[in-house]
Amino acid sequence: MNSLTMLYEGRNLISEKPVVVIDIGRAYTKCGFAGESAPRCIIPSEFLCKSTGASKKVFDYETRDQLYQNFVEFGHILFFKYLLVTPKDRKVVIVESLLNPSLERDTLAQVLFSYYELSSVCMVPSHMVSLYTLAVPTALVLDIGYKEAVLIPVVENTPVLHAYQALALAGEAVELNLRKLLESQCKEEEQFYLKAKPLPNSTVEDIKVRGCFVTKLDRAQMIQASVKEPSVSAPTPPPDLPYPLGGDRSITIPGTSRELAYEVLFELDNDLMSIATMILDAILKCPLDTRVSLAENILLIGGTSMALGLKSRLQQELLDLLVTPQYIKKLALKKFCFHNPPAKENYVAWLGGAIMGATNSIVKRSVTREDYSKVPKIPDWADLSFNCNDGVKRG
Amino acid sequence: MAFLMYGDPKVKYLCSCGSMKPISRIYFCRHCMKIKCGFCVSHEVDLHYCSNCLENLPSTEARLKKNRCGYCFDCPSCQISLNTRAVSQAVPNPDDPSKMLSKKSYYLVCAFCRWTSREASIPDQNVANGGWPEIDCPNSKRVAELVDHYQEISLQEKDEEERKKKYQVRPSYFHYAEKYGLSAALAKKRMGGTPQRETRTQQSALVPAVASEEVEELSDSVFIEQLELNKVTTIKQRLASPEIQPTVVSQLYPLHKSLLVKRSLRCRDCEHNVSKPEFNPSSTKFKIQLSAFYHVPDVKFLTCEPVFIGKRSELIITVCNPTQHQSSFKMHPFELNLGAKGSGDAEESAPGLKLCLPECARDAQFKINGTIKLPTTEFQLLPRDDTAEFDDSNKGPTFNDDPKVVVWRRGNKIALRMAVSPDADAEGVLSIGFVIEYSYVNTMTTLEKKEPQKVKLKTHILLRPGPIFKSSQ
Numbered sequence: 001m002n003s004l005t006m007l008y009e010g011r012n013l014i015s016e017k018p019v020v021v022i023d024i025g026r027a028y029t030k031c032g033f034a035g036e037s038a039p040r041c042i043i044p045s046e047f048l049c050k051s052t053g054a055s056k057k058v059f060d061y062e063t064r065d066q067l068y069q070n071f072v073e074f075g076h077i078l079f080f081k082y083l084l085v086t087p088k089d090r091k092v093v094i095v096e097s098l099l100n101p102s103l104e105r106d107t108l109a110q111v112l113f114s115y116y117e118l119s120s121v122c123m124v125p126s127h128m129v130s131l132y133t134l135a136v137p138t139a140l141v142l143d144i145g146y147k148e149a150v151l152i153p154v155v156e157n158t159p160v161l162h163a164y165q166a167l168a169l170a171g172e173a174v175e176l177n178l179r180k181l182l183e184s185q186c187k188e189e190e191q192f193y194l195k196a197k198p199l200p201n202s203t204v205e206d207i208k209v210r211g212c213f214v215t216k217l218d219r220a221q222m223i224q225a226s227v228k229e230p231s232v233s234a235p236t237p238p239p240d241l242p243y244p245l246g247g248d249r250s251i252t253i254p255g256t257s258r259e260l261a262y263e264v265l266f267e268l269d270n271d272l273m274s275i276a277t278m279i280l281d282a283i284l285k286c287p288l289d290t291r292v293s294l295a296e297n298i299l300l301i302g303g304t305s306m307a308l309g310l311k312s313r314l315q316q317e318l319l320d321l322l323v324t325p326q327y328i329k330k331l332a333l334k335k336f337c338f339h340n341p342p343a344k345e346n347y348v349a350w351l352g353g354a355i356m357g358a359t360n361s362i363v364k365r366s367v368t369r370e371d372y373s374k375v376p377k378i379p380d381w382a383d384l385s386f387n388c389n390d391g392v393k394r395g
Numbered sequence: 396m397a398f399l400m401y402g403d404p405k406v407k408y409l410c411s412c413g414s415m416k417p418i419s420r421i422y423f424c425r426h427c428m429k430i431k432c433g434f435c436v437s438h439e440v441d442l443h444y445c446s447n448c449l450e451n452l453p454s455t456e457a458r459l460k461k462n463r464c465g466y467c468f469d470c471p472s473c474q475i476s477l478n479t480r481a482v483s484q485a486v487p488n489p490d491d492p493s494k495m496l497s498k499k500s501y502y503l504v505c506a507f508c509r510w511t512s513r514e515a516s517i518p519d520q521n522v523a524n525g526g527w528p529e530i531d532c533p534n535s536k537r538v539a540e541l542v543d544h545y546q547e548i549s550l551q552e553k554d555e556e557e558r559k560k561k562y563q564v565r566p567s568y569f570h571y572a573e574k575y576g577l578s579a580a581l582a583k584k585r586m587g588g589t590p591q592r593e594t595r596t597q598q599s600a601l602v603p604a605v606a607s608e609e610v611e612e613l614s615d616s617v618f619i620e621q622l623e624l625n626k627v628t629t630i631k632q633r634l635a636s637p638e639i640q641p642t643v644v645s646q647l648y649p650l651h652k653s654l655l656v657k658r659s660l661r662c663r664d665c666e667h668n669v670s671k672p673e674f675n676p677s678s679t680k681f682k683i684q685l686s687a688f689y690h691v692p693d694v695k696f697l698t699c700e701p702v703f704i705g706k707r708s709e710l711i712i713t714v715c716n717p718t719q720h721q722s723s724f725k726m727h728p729f730e731l732n733l734g735a736k737g738s739g740d741a742e743e744s745a746p747g748l749k750l751c752l753p754e755c756a757r758d759a760q761f762k763i764n765g766t767i768k769l770p771t772t773e774f775q776l777l778p779r780d781d782t783a784e785f786d787d788s789n790k791g792p793t794f795n796d797d798p799k800v801v802v803w804r805r806g807n808k809i810a811l812r813m814a815v816s817p818d819a820d821a822e823g824v825l826s827i828g829f830v831i832e833y834s835y836v837n838t839m840t841t842l843e844k845k846e847p848q849k850v851k852l853k854t855h856i857l858l859r860p861g862p863i864f865k866s867s868q
């Protein structure tokens with residue numbers, strides 16, 4: 001441990017109860033203490049359901065009451081298995097997505113105040129708070145997590161709300177695509193087996209994370225061309241991958257499946273939308289004189305952006321799209337630069353919350369138990385008075 | 396049905412919060428004289444300990460060590476505890492090189508998946524416990540700088556605000572952003588004048604991050620080389636060390652074992668503990684354990700004739716007095732509205748802060764679909780006497796029981812016969828309920844009440860004797 005860390009952590013000790021920072025994702029929850037450089041845990045957002053004995057996802061709910069119960073159950077795991085602190089009278093920072101439905105944030109706030117009796121709750125939008133990890137005022141933040149890829153440009157610390165983009169192009173889409181590929185590309189007897197007994201989600205995720213990668217643009221283009229035009233030959237696929245399924249069963253993951261799983265994120269099918277067009281379309285919606293600086297300050301966050309080869313492919317795609325008829329007249333950009341925050345992509349937003357949570361600005365942005373008991377509501381983050389009155393605005 | 400327990404117990408008690416639980420899972424707060432359950436009590440961390448070496452740590456030390464044991468490790472590959480293995484090596488004696496000495500060295504090994512610390516290229520250690528090199532946190536310095544930077548900004552802003560309050564200075568450009576949106580904020584910035592400029596001079600010299608055009612290329616080897624699956628880490632192994640998230644097995648590093656906690660449970664109404672564990676981590680005993688089992692009459696299902704629609708069936712239950720005091724009880728019809736909404740005593744808390752049990756949990760539990768004919772008399776129950784079981788002389792007092800209702804008595808226990816019948820449209824499992832009103836001697840003495848108090852308490856009980864059959868052919 002270097003001296004600076006010691007110094008800092010020493011100071012954190014003085015404040016009696018470190019602020020808790022939680023980012024509950026659709027797939028994984030990141031959770032830890034403000035001022036620390038990484039979350040204490042990144043765990044699946046699920047818990048063991050007492051009535052069925054099976055694991056249940058936190059966001060698997062039909063009614064508000066079920067969601068309330070889910071948050072209560074999951075909170076016990078976070079506080080008593082990982083954070084190991086009494087929740088009562090503690091401050092918490094919740095990192096949340098822009099698209100978080102108000103039902104979810106209101107229910108979470110209710111659980112935190114009424115059930116866990118926290119002293120204050122500070123809800124921060126993940127895209128904005130991610131900039132705390134960079135100390136820059138302007139960046140184009142694209143979060144590719146599990147359910148959706150969500151993009152919000154931030155200019156001079158102000159979110160450009162009307163330019164936001166969201167598409168269901170993230171981890172889940174890749175896994176669905178991989179499933180389809182396996183069911184059509186595996187050996188015939190294996191296809192039969194896969195259809196009769198679909199692989200559990202966790203297995204598909206494991207194949208995705210360990211076995212798949214984002215291929216290069218030129219290869220992707222050759223593969224696409226070969227599908228349309230039989231005279232064009234596809235590049236030699238990567239080697240197949242034998243994959244044990246437990247017991248004495250195993251399947252062979254075809255090289256083509258390994259290479260094509262992530263292509264859903266880039267395919268320009270009917271709607272002409274991919275994670276690359278999201279970026280260009282968002283830039284087009286921003287003021288002219290901010291565009292270069294947005295293109296040169298791209299911040300990719302979310303677990304799916306950690307996939308092997310994703311960043312360089314995205315960059316190639318962006319450059320390639322620039323000269324297509326759709327954009328050539330509209331965008332005068334030359335390069336795209338990516339940030340390297342001091343964190344792994346899947347906890348950048350958490351880290352932003354952890355940095356903010358270690359400063360005095362959370363006092364101002366928090367809703368206290370007392371406030372909440374008078375007006376049981378958390379102000380909407382799109383309410384600009386909440387977002388603009390802040391030190392981060394100056395960067 | 397989602398909230399019924401598996402192996403659904405036939406008898407459940409209504410907690411003061413509205414949930415229904417078997418008696419083994421509820422508490423009885425002797426101060427409020429109310430039933431409490433795991434859902435509605437307040438949970439607190441009582442003590443931190445390591446499940447491997449059973450050392451317990453004061454909470455400040457646990458915090459310093461980031462809730463991890465300093466001595467024990469988990470396998471980074473499969474997450475079970477690692478063992479220390481010793482090997483002896485013959486080394487030349489430094490004093491007399493002609494003689495050999497046996498020298499012990501130690502490494503970590505997983506008994507389950509065979510992972511060893513040697514795989515992580517960690518040198519063997521000379522002492523059995525501790526001394527293992529710690530892994531560097533690559534980002535902690537930068538993060539600490541960022542925290543300082545933003546802390547400074549937020550303190551400055553606070554100062555400014557206070558000044559503003561004093562002098563009513565002209566509005567800063569944030570107010571433009573706030574009122575007129577982004578374009579106004581940008582316009583102001585282009586004009587170059589933000590009133591904060593001067594005050595920022597003393598700000599720390601943090602270098603803002605610079606994005607790079609260079610990104611890591613996908614290596615061409617992925618298209619050619621055979622991937623060795625067992626050299627690539629799983630996502631679980633990666634996420635077990637969030638800061639590093641090693642992608643290849645050779646980067647796996649032993650994980651300091653996470654501590655566990657024992658919880659104490661506190662009644663939210665009176666703040667008294669209903670459960671507090673003993674300090675000794677290896678003990679499973681409690682300093683305080685106000686299990687309802689020792690305070691509330693224990694109603695057990697004994698037998699029930701098969702239940703048919705349009706027919707009465709005989710149900711036999713037992714009621715047992717678990718206390719040291721004689722008790723009496725009476726049964727009343729189930730009052731459906733009672734306790735069906737939220738916390739029993741919501742009056743004192745604000746609407747948003749009310750502890751509420753989800754509606755769905757209540758609904759499934761309150762579907763009463765039959766009637767029960769309850770005895771109208773009051774029954775006396777003897778105190779619990781642990782020696783009575785070994786005493787066959789049967790010289791206890793006799794009661795003037797109605798043999799149609801009382802099947803038998805044994806010590807502090809009584810078996811009662813009742814008739815149940817399902818509603819005409821009932822299906823599934825028969826659910827019936829009643830209220831038991833019992834006398835309870837509260838031995839908790841307070842300043843005002845020095846004598847034990849005898850009080851009457853009521854508890855709602857739900858019974859599910861068995862499935863309903865359609866016809867009685």
Ligand SMILES: Nc1ncnc2c1ncn2[C@@H]1O[C@H](COP(=O)(O)OP(=O)(O)OP(=O)(O)O)[C@@H](O)[C@H]1O
Nearest residue numbers: 025026027028145146147148171302303304306307
């Ligand atoms: N190293 C990795 N390589 C590839 N994919 C990864 C990697 N790490 C995580 N993922 C994938 O990223 C997804 C989870 O990312 P993240 O934790 O950002 O999502 P989330 O926050 O739970 O979801 P959301 O933001 O949509 O609510 C999962 O689909 C997971 O499989």
Ligand SMILES: [Mg+2]
Nearest residue numbers: 025026145302
């Ligand atoms: Mg997320």
Ligand SMILES: [Zn+2]
Nearest residue numbers: 410412432435
């Ligand atoms: Zn309860």
Ligand SMILES: [Zn+2]
Nearest residue numbers: 445448464467
């Ligand atoms: Zn230990």
Ligand SMILES: [Zn+2]
Nearest residue numbers: 470473505508
């Ligand atoms: Zn192991």
Ligand SMILES: [Zn+2]
Nearest residue numbers: 424427662665
């Ligand atoms: Zn109480």
